[in-house]
Amino acid sequence: MHKCDLCDKPAVLNELIREKDDQWRQIHLCEDHARAYGYPGSGEIKSEDLAEASGKVKKRTTGRRKRLASCDACGLTLASFRRHGLLGCSECYHAFEAHLEPLIGRAQAGATHHCGHVPDQKDAHIDRRLNRMRLLKELNDAVSTEQYERAARIRDELHSLEECGPEDSGETSAEAEKEQADHGSAQ
């Protein structure tokens, strides 16, 4: 597990964030720092706040995601992955996510989310929560930019995430959607 970018505690948030210039960057934050920067909680992340955090992140993952044909962490190219079928490192899962989604779905009978054992039970609840927050944020983006197909897909992911395991917050999916709607109307 990664350490927090700002202190020595273990990171509970491993997140790709987009900066102003459309650069993507991987950040790792501990529970305290994640909360301090608005994760989870108020929902919206302020880009100024994240600039401080991401400024301290090592320049490991700075590729342009849209044109990303290789993994910045290990150098694996999409072409090479397609030839050999093996990924080069954990970061490849972010770099090639769009290509991996359908592939994994086909191999895994349509499953989209892990729901078994997690390395540390405490972190896992936070992880699941953060994952949900991320999806809610993406859903918000998708709705506000009228990408309805994408929104439907994200909604499906949210449902499968909630069906998956014990939710720590006890919120139902109806409440989650209401939360999403509230964020939407606040904009």
Next chain:
Amino acid sequence: MVRPSENGPWLGESGQDSDVVVSTRVRLARNIDGVPFVNKATDADRNEIVGMVRRTPLFAADAGELDWVEVDELDGCDRRKLVERHLISRQFADSEASRGVGISRDESLSVMVNEEDHLRIQTLGTGLMLHEAHDRIATINRELESHLDFAFNPRWGFLTACPTNVGCGVRFSVMLHLPGLRITEELDRVRRAAKDLNLAVRGFHGEGSESTGDFFQISNQVTLGVSEQDLLETFAGDIVPRLVDYERSARQLLLDKRIRNLEDRVHRAHGILASARMLEANETINLLSRVRLGVSLGILKTPSVREVHRLLLHVQPAHVSAITNAPLEDNEASRVARAGMVRGIFGG
């Protein structure tokens, strides 16, 4: 290290449902966070992985469960022997660069380091023992987790070099002996059902191998979106018992309707094994399979299932070579040596 004269734990005397279930295996794929996967790892990375794994208590000199075997230091025959004993994969035996395997004294637990994933942990046992094998591997996993950070992502679960292995990374597998279903020509139906249930069906020697001797390895393919516990309940509680029932019904049908034909197959196989002067490996496994069926149904009083199992392992090329000093390749000398070993048991 490798004791060719002994049975592997997967070919023990008996076990639950051992008339049909030969052995049980549970495997776990894990990678260490922050180090490239094996196919992108440098020599230094690979050595680091080996070092990290060997510093865990599993390998502690006094109380550790596992002995370390450096695969590069083994000759070709010893590597093949580990493959035949199901302790390492063929791919692992043949690959290059820093890699090794930790093996428990009774061979029921092994950890391959730097195979396709950093760690491939497996437990092996005789007969149907999925719950015990799973409990053991879960314990080992927790122990490793307290010393190693495994690559994990909340969405995909445990990250693996091959993206289709993500999720809980657990593979439950049983080796089934299905001669009844083959003779009654029901195997295609079983294969179709297995496909619908997202199960992989492999042969005696694992991936890509033929179904020598009507032995089949059945395992789950889906590892994402389902917990280890649910996988286990489905596999152990539903799928395997159903397959065992199919096979038993097929055998009963043969006993009821085709007893002479069945006795002829069994005794003919016994006769060849008791008197042949030269035997090829797969031919021998096919004959032993018929004898195993005969013993399970009470058509034969001897040898015991244990002896049949021991032979199933020992007639494979590297074992024949290790026991008799015959050459590893298939030629007259190795066939003669194999036939001699078999006659020793079948009393020819």
